[in-house]
Amino acid sequence: MSFSFFKVSRPKTPPELAKSIKESLMALDTKTVAEVKALEKALEEVEKNFVTMRTMLSGDGESEPNLDQVSQLVEEICKEDVLTLVIHKLPALEWQARKDLVHCWSILLKHTVDSKYCCVEYIEQHIELLDFLVVCYDNKDIALSCGLMLRDCIKFTTLAKYILESASFVLFFKFVELPNFDVASDAFSTFKDLLTKHGDVVSEFLTAHYDEFFDQYEKLLTSSNYVTRRQSLKLLSEFLLESPNSKIMKQYILEVRFLKVIMTLLRDSSKNIQLSAFHIFKVFVANPNKPREIKIILGKNKEKLLELLHNLSPGKGSEDEQFEEEKEFIIKEIERVSMYIQS
Incomplete structure (x- = not known):
């Protein structure tokens, strides 16, 4: 049976x-x-x-x-x-x-x-599958799933390199400002990974696409959206100060238009943005090879800059002492440049 x-x-x-x-x-x-x-x-x-x-x-x-x-x-x-x-x-x-x-x-x-x-x-x-995943940020129902999948792909150099160099990369400048906060934040996480995970690949990309990239990035730094300004400024200091990007940074700090953007952010109503802007501003000022145009702008804006810097403080913490030392150096350098311009 x-x-x-x-x-x-x-x-x-x-x-x-x-x-x-x-x-x-x-x-x-x-x-x-x-x-x-x-x-x-x-x-x-x-x-x-x-x-x-x-x-x-x-x-x-x-x-x-x-x-x-x-x-x-x-x-x-x-x-x-x-x-x-x-x-x-x-x-x-x-x-x-x-x-x-x-x-x-x-x-x-x-x-x-x-x-x-x-x-x-x-x-x-x-490889076109990566473009499909990027474009999916436009569909809020699946955007977060696609974001996770993209970040898994970005861990691999060849896949990250493809996304950076693809036509779909420019879409991130739009996606990080989407009205849906969760989707915009997720897109920014992916954008950040693309610019920080593989230093040499990023350096190569920024060298080849310097003008187009920083033209677009300037729009993020001057965005009316506080979160966009704060995140993109913090990210800029992260990837710009990475050693593989030293050539890019040296090029960036020679440009008057970028100094003007950073000086505007130094005057932002948000203290967090002011402090992040200071960390990039100090590189412009400390550069021993400042072009004359940069010196002229620092000299012309001396009074406002010194007032801003004297009032700038990171609050209590272990970094307070180092910050004050850096600030003191930058103040002296602005005063020195100002005297040079006047003479």
Whole structure:
């Protein structure tokens, strides 16, 4: 007598799971209202598949993932073009499926098979997928998921380099000022990673695109949005003062128009912005090779600048003493330059 009332389903193998994910994602193509039920069923199937993928990649909480299975799944996902599908179908996915996907995405990118990052190599061969992820910031429903996925990509030099040099990079100057605060903040996090994670790549990019980049960046520094001004000023001091960008910084501090922008920020109503502006302003003033035009502006604005600087204080803290020493040096340098101009 056999009992087959409770048939236990056999777990999917990595090739079966990859194929099942592909089929369920392709089933999301239904467009007519009559096919709503089919679409709901496909979304359910996608969600179930993503849960299975998540468990296979990161374990079930009780047991660790089987690394051989993980490697096999990574290879199959690339072979079956699943990465292309998951990115293009992002707008159709529901919240939980996107959450599971973002979790899996990070593991997929980091996993190596025979010392090769298979998924990273796949994206390098289908590089337009990165442009799609960037453009998704325009869709507030999926923007945060795409942001997380982009930042995982940016950890890899080749992918970060592509985004920086792509036509879609300029969109970040718009996305960081989107009216939705969460989306704008997330876009700024991605923008920051692009400009700080790979020093040599950033230096190469800024050297090749100096004028276009800083023309756009000036708009962020002079934005009417307080958060944009504060974040972009802080970020500017971070990447400009990085050693790989020393040539860029030397070029930047020779330009009168940028000095004027920083001097305007020194007068901002926000103390935080004033202090951040000071850290860039001091580089202009301390530069031993200041052009005559820079000296003239410092001399002409001597009284206002000295008044501003005397009233500027970081508050209590360990950096207070160093700040006062720097401020004292800058004040003396402005006075010295002013005397030179008058003579």
